Amino acid sequence: MPVMQAITLIRRAAALLLLVPGLAPAADVELAGVFGKRAVLMVDGGAPQTLGIGQRSKEGVVVLEVDGRSALIDVGGERRRVALGEAPLRIQPPTPQADLGLSVSLTPDPQGHYWAQGSINGAAMRFMVDTGATYVSIGADEARRAGIDYRKGREVIMNTANGPSTAWLLTLDRVSVGGIVLYGVQGTVHEQGLPVPLLGMSFLSRLGMRSEAGLLVLTRRY
Incomplete structure (x- = not known):
C-alpha cells in the first residue's frame, strides 16, 4: 500500500x-x-x-x-x-463498557437480607437490597454526606412500613456497588430518615440478578 x-x-x-x-x-x-x-x-x-x-x-x-x-x-x-x-x-471518562459482565456476589444475613457495600456520588453507603423498593432510597443525612441538595427534587408521597412519608424524587449522578457503577439513577431522599439506605429497582433493573449457591449475583448488563 x-x-x-x-x-x-x-x-x-x-x-x-x-x-x-x-x-x-x-x-x-x-x-x-x-x-x-x-x-x-x-x-x-x-x-x-x-x-x-x-x-x-x-x-x-x-x-x-x-x-x-x-x-x-x-x-x-x-x-x-x-x-x-x-x-x-x-x-476522566471511564473506558467504554469496561465493566460490562462484571459481577458482585452478595451473601444473605441470618434474616435472609442481602447487603451491599457501595456509594452514591462517591459517599460510602451500606445498602440493603430491596426488590420491593422502586428507587434507590436514602435519608436526609446520607444525602447531605453525598452532597445532594435534595430539596431541588420533586416532592412526592411514598408508602413506607410506617405509613405515608414525604420524600424528594431526583436523579443521582452516580451509584456504585462493588465495581459496578451506574450513572443517572433515579432515587428518593426521605427527610424523616430511613433505617438503612435501600438499593431499589431503579438500580437493580439495570443489572442481571440470579441466585447461585445461596448467593445473590448482580451482573452489569449495559
Missing part, C-alpha cells in the same frame, strides 16, 4: 474514533456563568460556550441540568456537577 494512502486511512480511522460516544479525552470543565437554564462552560481553558439543556459543546461536553449556581454535565459517559466559583473540574 502506498505510504500516502496508508496515512489517509489512519487519519480517517482517528476521525471515526472521535465520533464514537464515550471516547472523549479527559477534560477540564469550568462553569463560568448561568443564565436561566443555560450554562456558560469553559473547556480546557477555551472560549466560553453558552449551552442549553441537551446541547453539546464542540469538545463533546453535554449539559444535562442547570440550576442557579451549578450544572450537571456529561463527558463521554461520566456525569459530574460543576459549580460557579469553583476551580475547573478534571473529568
Whole structure:
C-alpha cells in the first residue's frame, strides 16, 4: 500500500474514533456563568460556550441540568456537577463498557437480607437490597454526606412500613456497588430518615440478578 494512502486511512480511522460516544479525552470543565437554564462552560481553558439543556459543546461536553449556581454535565459517559466559583473540574471518562459482565456476589444475613457495600456520588453507603423498593432510597443525612441538595427534587408521597412519608424524587449522578457503577439513577431522599439506605429497582433493573449457591449475583448488563 502506498505510504500516502496508508496515512489517509489512519487519519480517517482517528476521525471515526472521535465520533464514537464515550471516547472523549479527559477534560477540564469550568462553569463560568448561568443564565436561566443555560450554562456558560469553559473547556480546557477555551472560549466560553453558552449551552442549553441537551446541547453539546464542540469538545463533546453535554449539559444535562442547570440550576442557579451549578450544572450537571456529561463527558463521554461520566456525569459530574460543576459549580460557579469553583476551580475547573478534571473529568476522566471511564473506558467504554469496561465493566460490562462484571459481577458482585452478595451473601444473605441470618434474616435472609442481602447487603451491599457501595456509594452514591462517591459517599460510602451500606445498602440493603430491596426488590420491593422502586428507587434507590436514602435519608436526609446520607444525602447531605453525598452532597445532594435534595430539596431541588420533586416532592412526592411514598408508602413506607410506617405509613405515608414525604420524600424528594431526583436523579443521582452516580451509584456504585462493588465495581459496578451506574450513572443517572433515579432515587428518593426521605427527610424523616430511613433505617438503612435501600438499593431499589431503579438500580437493580439495570443489572442481571440470579441466585447461585445461596448467593445473590448482580451482573452489569449495559
